[in-house]
Amino acid sequence: MTDKELGFVRRYIFSTDHKIIGIQYILTGFLMALVGGALAMMMRMQIAWPGRQWGFLEALFPNGMAGGIMTPEFYISLVTMHGTIMVFFFISYVLVSGFGNYLIPVQIGARDMAFPFLNMLSYWLAALSALVMLASFFAPGGAAAAGWTAYPPLSAIASAVPGSGLGQTLWLLAMALFIFSFTLSGLNYIATILSMRAPGMSMWRLPLTVWSYFVSAVVGVLAFPPLTAAAIMLLFDRHFGTSFFLPDGLVVAGEHLPHQGGTPLLWQHLFWFLGHPEVYVLILPALGVVFDILPAFTRKPVFGYRMTAWCYLAIGALGMIVWGHHMFVSGMNPYSGEYFSIMTMVITIPSAIIGVNMLGSVWGGSIRLKTPMLFALGLIAFFGTGGFGGIFLGNATADIQLHDTYFVVGHFHFMIGGVTLLGTYAAIYFWFPKMFGRMMNETLGKIHFWATIVAFYSIFLTQHFIGLAGTPRRYYAFIDYEFLAPMRGMQTFVTFAAFVMGAAQLLFAVNFCWSLLKGRKAGVNPWRATTLEWTLPSPPPHGNWTGELPTVERWAYEYSADEAEEDFTGQTVDASSVPVTF
Amino acid sequence: MADDNSQGRFEAIAVGLLFMVLAVAMVALGSRDWLPELASRHGAGVDKMLVYLLVTTGAMFLVGHFVLGFFVWRYTRGGGVQNRMASPKMERNWSIALGLLMTLVAEGGVLAIGMPTWTEYFASAPPGDALTVEVTPEQFAWNVRYPGADGVFGETDSSLIELNNPIGVDPEDPRGKDDYTAINQIHVPVGRPVRVRLRSKDVIHSFFLPQFRVKQDAVPGMTIEVWFVPTKTGRYELPCTELCGLGHYRMKGFFNVLTAEDFETWKSETFAAEEVG
Ligand code: HEM
Ligand SMILES: [Cu+2]
Ligand SMILES: [Cu+2]
Numbered sequence: 001m002t003d004k005e006l007g008f009v010r011r012y013i014f015s016t017d018h019k020i021i022g023i024q025y026i027l028t029g030f031l032m033a034l035v036g037g038a039l040a041m042m043m044r045m046q047i048a049w050p051g052r053q054w055g056f057l058e059a060l061f062p063n064g065m066a067g068g069i070m071t072p073e074f075y076i077s078l079v080t081m082h083g084t085i086m087v088f089f090f091i092s093y094v095l096v097s098g099f100g101n102y103l104i105p106v107q108i109g110a111r112d113m114a115f116p117f118l119n120m121l122s123y124w125l126a127a128l129s130a131l132v133m134l135a136s137f138f139a140p141g142g143a144a145a146a147g148w149t150a151y152p153p154l155s156a157i158a159s160a161v162p163g164s165g166l167g168q169t170l171w172l173l174a175m176a177l178f179i180f181s182f183t184l185s186g187l188n189y190i191a192t193i194l195s196m197r198a199p200g201m202s203m204w205r206l207p208l209t210v211w212s213y214f215v216s217a218v219v220g221v222l223a224f225p226p227l228t229a230a231a232i233m234l235l236f237d238r239h240f241g242t243s244f245f246l247p248d249g250l251v252v253a254g255e256h257l258p259h260q261g262g263t264p265l266l267w268q269h270l271f272w273f274l275g276h277p278e279v280y281v282l283i284l285p286a287l288g289v290v291f292d293i294l295p296a297f298t299r300k301p302v303f304g305y306r307m308t309a310w311c312y313l314a315i316g317a318l319g320m321i322v323w324g325h326h327m328f329v330s331g332m333n334p335y336s337g338e339y340f341s342i343m344t345m346v347i348t349i350p351s352a353i354i355g356v357n358m359l360g361s362v363w364g365g366s367i368r369l370k371t372p373m374l375f376a377l378g379l380i381a382f383f384g385t386g387g388f389g390g391i392f393l394g395n396a397t398a399d400i401q402l403h404d405t406y407f408v409v410g411h412f413h414f415m416i417g418g419v420t421l422l423g424t425y426a427a428i429y430f431w432f433p434k435m436f437g438r439m440m441n442e443t444l445g446k447i448h449f450w451a452t453i454v455a456f457y458s459i460f461l462t463q464h465f466i467g468l469a470g471t472p473r474r475y476y477a478f479i480d481y482e483f484l485a486p487m488r489g490m491q492t493f494v495t496f497a498a499f500v501m502g503a504a505q506l507l508f509a510v511n512f513c514w515s516l517l518k519g520r521k522a523g524v525n526p527w528r529a530t531t532l533e534w535t536l537p538s539p540p541p542h543g544n545w546t547g548e549l550p551t552v553e554r555w556a557y558e559y560s561a562d563e564a565e566e567d568f569t570g571q572t573v574d575a576s577s578v579p580v581t582f
Numbered sequence: 583m584a585d586d587n588s589q590g591r592f593e594a595i596a597v598g599l600l601f602m603v604l605a606v607a608m609v610a611l612g613s614r615d616w617l618p619e620l621a622s623r624h625g626a627g628v629d630k631m632l633v634y635l636l637v638t639t640g641a642m643f644l645v646g647h648f649v650l651g652f653f654v655w656r657y658t659r660g661g662g663v664q665n666r667m668a669s670p671k672m673e674r675n676w677s678i679a680l681g682l683l684m685t686l687v688a689e690g691g692v693l694a695i696g697m698p699t700w701t702e703y704f705a706s707a708p709p710g711d712a713l714t715v716e717v718t719p720e721q722f723a724w725n726v727r728y729p730g731a732d733g734v735f736g737e738t739d740s741s742l743i744e745l746n747n748p749i750g751v752d753p754e755d756p757r758g759k760d761d762y763t764a765i766n767q768i769h770v771p772v773g774r775p776v777r778v779r780l781r782s783k784d785v786i787h788s789f790f791l792p793q794f795r796v797k798q799d800a801v802p803g804m805t806i807e808v809w810f811v812p813t814k815t816g817r818y819e820l821p822c823t824e825l826c827g828l829g830h831y832r833m834k835g836f837f838n839v840l841t842a843e844d845f846e847t848w849k850s851e852t853f854a855a856e857e858v859g
Contacts, residue, residue, distance in 0.1 A: 072831065079825075157785075253721070263804070304668070330801070334703075337700065348688045349684045352684045356676055359650060362653045362657065365664075381650055391635060395696050404788060453600065472790065472821050474825045480832050490615075559663070559666075
């Protein structure tokens with residue numbers, strides 16, 4: 001069926017076109033980012049000026065900001081909801097679901113996903129789960145407040161904290177829905193990549209973006225379901241008196257509880273069995289898109305193509321067996337701590353190789369500093385910074401001091417905050433012309449880059465040091481502790497930097513909307529790139545290839561080949577006109 | 583299409599410098615207030631580990647940023663591509679080199695420095711003369727108990743917990759008669775090993791002594807022990823580092839390290855007062 005035959009609703013709302021679904025995810029994700037970002041700004045205000053009155057916020061949150069002053073329980077709700085929204089409802093939606101849906105079929109030469117209807121269903125489940133998550137704010141007692149890790153008993157007992165009533169129930173339901181939807185779309189990715197490739201598109205000719213989505217989907221499909229099970233078990237503990245996660249003898253808020261025989265550590269294992277692989281599910285696509293973007297702006301092939309794909313697989317596999325490095329001081333057996341420490345360090349090897357392959361892809365090129373390239377370069381730096389912080393935390397001995405401090409906050413913001421954020425932006429600036437047929441504004445884009453990267457370092461590198469000094473995380477205020485007095489100036493500095501960061505993102509929103517309407521028209525291939533999507537019209541029609549499917553003749557990164565007339569050779573260019581080099 | 587590499591030299595230098603200088607400057611600014619001063623013997627191992635990591639990964643961090651900055655500056659100057667593709671041999675060699683480097687730095691650190699310290703903390707028994715203190719946190723306070731003169735804790739039972747028996751000490755158990763309890767105040771002598779026996783009444787809390795490099799979660803349903811040797815007298819703050827509810831940020835206790843004589847005096851005064859009362 002062509003576009004014209006479908007009404008508006010079937011075409012843009014209940015669409016089964018992977019490109020529309022991708023864009024739906026991207027827009028939903030950015031709406032959620034707006035919420036998550038606003039929450040972060042409120043937290044930073046409280047940390048820099050604890051207990052100050054902000055009259056204008058009272059109207060928005062009559063309970064949490066009663067009298068304009070933030071309550072401690074509202075602060076931990078903010079932490080919880082900010083973390084959850086950013087990880088699952090922003091980065092996952094935009095980068096993994098949004099770009100994954102958009103790019104996989106057009107990059108492998110398919111007309112759509114393997115299961116288009118299932119794809120639509122996944123999106124609507126995802127949208128529903130976002131709504132349920134937001135509804136948590138309006139629950140009596142306020143939003144969930146047990147952290148994004150939702151450790152029981154705090155998350156299991158309604159009297160433990162105001163948000164552990166209905167707010168936490170909604171949180172759990174939203175997570176279960178989210179995982180359900182994510183698993184469906186993961187299966188769709190795997191099926192599509194394995195069985196829908198155009199003639200000639202062997203696995204070793206896939207762009208690294210597709211490779212990264214493939215590994216990410218496999219990891220996601222294997223690692224996520226246990227949390228669904230855990231979420232259901234926790235709901236049972238909360239509402240039907242079971243004791244999966246609750247031991248005997250609990251006395252919460254003066255009340256003796258009847259539970260018997262469970263242990264909170266079980267939840268931690270189940271949670272981190274998802275939680276840690278989730279980090280790779282998010283990071284691999286960010287690394288993948290950057291490997292597609294670098295060659296287009298250096299005009300040379302990527303460095304170490306096969307090795308990079310192998311490293312993805314290695315990281316995916318190793319990522320599934322190191323979850324315990326979040327639990328070094330949790331009370332689990334110290335010998336398993338040693339195992340997790342050693343295995344975690346093994347992951348630094350493929351990570352370092354990927355890092356050097358990114359550097360090698362820049363080396364010797366002919367760099368064009370366009371906005372997508374700037375973000376890609378920033379990502380390389382962030383991947384290094386985040387990775388080195390990870391070596392500290394993966395080391396059980398160092399983690400004794402650093403666990404649950406701001407060092408962790410600094411580190412994971414570089415990794416799941418920064419690498420994924422820059423990957424997301426690089427992807428948006430790069431594929432926006434394909435998606436909407438217009439270019440984004442370069443000047444605004446560059447200001448966005450500079451403000452983002454300088455502010456990001458100022459916020460999160462500084463937090464590593466705030467953490468080394470022993471500052472615990474998830475604190476409503478730091479006024480009570482003398483040993484933290486030297487950190488106050490730095491905390492205020494971080495808050496100012498956070499506002500710069502926030503303002504820069506609004507600039508991006510302006511650029512996005514403005515370019516959508518007024519941007520310069522983009523041709524078929526504005527970056528002169530090689531992968532299949534750049535042979536399609538911008539935007540591509542429903543079904544992508546109107547005629548026959550393309551035949552793939554070569555790998556994805558044939559730039560500046562000696563025999564070619566142009567400095568790039570698309571994947572469909574006949575091998576007899578330009579020899580295949582890889 | 584003409585080469586559209588119209589980037590000014592200026593932009594390349596700016597971006598190059600960004601990576602080379604910004605990161606370094608941030609580190610320099612940030613590291614003014616370092617780890618809090620060390621006050622325990624075990625902690626020396628943690629500090630050694632941290633310093634080792636700072637030096638090795640710090641060097642890689644600087645080199646990495648410098649190389650990236652240099653590449654941006656160097657290869658943005660126009661002209662064509664200078665190294666189209668690396669040979670498979672070069673790619674392989676770089677991978678092997680990095681594999682070796684990371685194995686040495688990361689695994690080497692864990693095995694050579696980390697493991698002995700880790701073992702000392704969590705997998706070795708404290709010496710026989712260790713002082714045992716039981717710490718049972720609740721939202722939002724630290725209940726402290728000493729076994730008293732007999733050196734043995736009396737039985738506790740959570741069903742006995744009530745307002746003036748916060749950890750449910752069994753009044754029938756003779757061994758518990760001399761137990762001494764307190765809230766938010768721990769007293770120990772300097773130089774003698776302390777064994778902290780952690781339990782929890784309600785949710786997970788975490789016992790954190792930043793100056794001692796000690797951190798251990800207190801998990802309901804479990805009894806977890808951690809031991810260390812204080813080396814400096816003083817009054818140290820004891821924050822909780824596992825999110826435990828709305829009062830998490832003000833769940834402050836004090837860890838008082840006294841000289842041996844002061845500790846004996848404190849003990850005879852307070853323990854005795856307890857028994858009389
Ligand atoms: C300007 C940008 C951002 C700022 C200023 C910011 C700020 C914060 C703050 C103040 C906290 C609470 C720290 C604590 O007390 O533990 C936090 C937690 C967190 N943030 Fe962000 N954040 C930003 C962006 C992001 C992004 C992009 C992500 C992820 C994709 C993210 C993920 C998280 C997570 C997972 C937590 C932990 C929540 C928890 O402890 O339950 N943040 N952030
Ligand atoms: Cu606590
Ligand atoms: Cu706490």
